[in-house]
Amino acid sequence: MDEAGFQCGFCAPGFIMSMVAMLSKNPAPTREEAAHALSGNVCRCGDYNKILDSAMRAAEYVRQPG
Numbered sequence: 001m002d003e004a005g006f007q008c009g010f011c012a013p014g015f016i017m018s019m020v021a022m023l024s025k026n027p028a029p030t031r032e033e034a035a036h037a038l039s040g041n042v043c044r045c046g047d048y049n050k051i052l053d054s055a056m057r058a059a060e061y062v063r064q065p066g
Ligand code: FES
Pocket: 005, 006, 007, 008, 009, 010, 011, 012, 042, 043, 044, 045, 046
């Protein structure tokens, strides 16, 4: 939501599941690692940079205490 990563949201469930799986294994991914982890998903709206921004923001949230 903070990064406006999705437009129509059709692809959001798959990306979010991949983000959760990635962050459970690696809470501090590089942008390249995050891109690789999300690479199995397709977005027909196609703004992959915003989705990747969202993944990196999610990683920041995961690392915050409490
Ligand atoms: S935001 Fe529309 S398919 Fe991804």
